[in-house]
Amino acid sequence: MAIGTLVKQPDGYTAFIPDEFPSTGLLDFPPAIIAKAAQAERLIGKLDGITHVLPDADFFLSMYVVKDATSSAQIEGTKATIMDALEMSAGVSVKETDADDILYYIKALNYGSKRLSSFPFSLRFVRELHKELMTGARSSHFADPGEFRKTQNWIGGTNLQNATFVPPPAADMHNALADFEKFIHINTLMPVIQAGILHAQFETIHPFLDGNGRTGRLLITLFLFERAILEKPVLFLSSFFKKNQQLYYDKLNAYHNNKTNDWLHFFLDGVIETANQSIETSKKITALRESDMRKIQALGKREATSGVLFLQHLFKNPIASTAMAVNSMGFTRPGGQKLIDRFVEMGILKPLDETAKYGKTYVYRSYIEIFND
Numbered sequence: 001m002a003i004g005t006l007v008k009q010p011d012g013y014t015a016f017i018p019d020e021f022p023s024t025g026l027l028d029f030p031p032a033i034i035a036k037a038a039q040a041e042r043l044i045g046k047l048d049g050i051t052h053v054l055p056d057a058d059f060f061l062s063m064y065v066v067k068d069a070t071s072s073a074q075i076e077g078t079k080a081t082i083m084d085a086l087e088m089s090a091g092v093s094v095k096e097t098d099a100d101d102i103l104y105y106i107k108a109l110n111y112g113s114k115r116l117s118s119f120p121f122s123l124r125f126v127r128e129l130h131k132e133l134m135t136g137a138r139s140s141h142f143a144d145p146g147e148f149r150k151t152q153n154w155i156g157g158t159n160l161q162n163a164t165f166v167p168p169p170a171a172d173m174h175n176a177l178a179d180f181e182k183f184i185h186i187n188t189l190m191p192v193i194q195a196g197i198l199h200a201q202f203e204t205i206h207p208f209l210d211g212n213g214r215t216g217r218l219l220i221t222l223f224l225f226e227r228a229i230l231e232k233p234v235l236f237l238s239s240f241f242k243k244n245q246q247l248y249y250d251k252l253n254a255y256h257n258n259k260t261n262d263w264l265h266f267f268l269d270g271v272i273e274t275a276n277q278s279i280e281t282s283k284k285i286t287a288l289r290e291s292d293m294r295k296i297q298a299l300g301k302r303e304a305t306s307g308v309l310f311l312q313h314l315f316k317n318p319i320a321s322t323a324m325a326v327n328s329m330g331f332t333r334p335g336g337q338k339l340i341d342r343f344v345e346m347g348i349l350k351p352l353d354e355t356a357k358y359g360k361t362y363v364y365r366s367y368i369e370i371f372n373d
């Protein structure tokens with residue numbers, strides 16, 4: 001199924017000009033795709049249900065987001081890890097990292113999911129998301145945050161001649177974006193198929209100077225959230241794309257090379273694998289929570305009450321210090337330190353750096369490890 005053609009430009013290079021989108025026939029999917037999509041949507045439903053009944057779900061969700069943000073930024077070349085991002089947001093980073101990119105991704109995702117309660121999923125929304133993602137980010141000085149590009153860009157290679165792929169020139173890009181916006185509003189497709197096509201078409205148009213990959217990956221989660229097949233944004237594909245990075249690029253390439261269904265198979269496999277994994281993760285979290293809760297309940301009544309609140313806080317911010325216990329939890333300094341000591345005795349918290357004497361930092365390592373696989 002062709003979705004566009006390569007056209008030689010006046011300047012001598014060849015660019016991809018998308019056909020009117022969606023082209024006739026693009027949305028006639030073979031039974032194998034429909035079957036896979038149905039399976040994917042079943043699993044998404046199951047995941048959504050499970051995360052829904054998880055106690056403290058909102059706290060856990062922020063870790064899924066950190067994980068996705070980390071993988072998504074790593075695809076772009078960011079070296080920082082989940083731990084680096086957590087340390088930076090807890091304000092206890094000791095080394096210089098590029099974790100700020102991860103934090104911007106988190107900021108954009110949170111912005112997007114809130115914004116959708118009062119604003120339509122539209123081109124304007126896409127630009128806002130890009131602005132949140134790129135403003136201030138270290139690696140993004142030339143990205144023109146929130147603005148569609150006015151010049152030609154390319155993917156792979158070092159110039160327009162040797163590029164892997166040259167997206168449409170700015171004028172054609174605007175036509176393609178107008179079609180893209182109309183496509184978003186179609187509501188007769190299976191959402192999971194629509195999300196897959198949406199991502200590939202967005203990457204084909206490549207409307208920003210930089211940050212197209214990250215913005216496009218945010219769109220997947222936010223689209224499914226908006227279509228209400230997710231009650232909360234809980235399906236994050238970036239780790240799957242990171243793990244299969246070359247395949248991810250190859251299949252995007254296939255999408256605009258007449259093999260759109262190759263892309264969809266890959267995408268749906270990703271949804272299925274990711275949903276299954278996230279269901280497993282939820283189970284592991286529940287088990288860990290139960291066993292740590294039992295330890296806490298065994299403390300004296302007053303300590304147990306603050307302990308439960310503290311544990312809940314750790315699900316969101318698994319890096320702790322006395323200062324954090326004082327500032328975020330409202331404990332007194334001695335009270336906070338005593339509780340931390342108890343958590344260390346019970347094996348819930350571990351010191352980040354054994355040698356530090358003052359202002360020690362502690363880590364809820366068994367929890368972070370669930371997300372580290």
Ligand SMILES: Nc1ncnc2c1ncn2[C@@H]1O[C@H](COP(=O)(O)OP(=O)(O)OP(=O)(O)O)[C@@H](O)[C@H]1O
Nearest residue numbers: 075076155165203204210211212213214249252253
């Ligand atoms: N052959 C291809 N055709 C279409 N899109 C592609 C192709 N190869 C890669 N891409 C997409 O382009 C993205 C890179 O574009 P860009 O650098 O603008 O985005 P980014 O967010 O800065 O980068 P990254 O994806 O590396 O995080 C990739 O992540 C992928 O989504």
Ligand SMILES: [Mg+2]
Nearest residue numbers: 076210211212
């Ligand atoms: Mg980039």
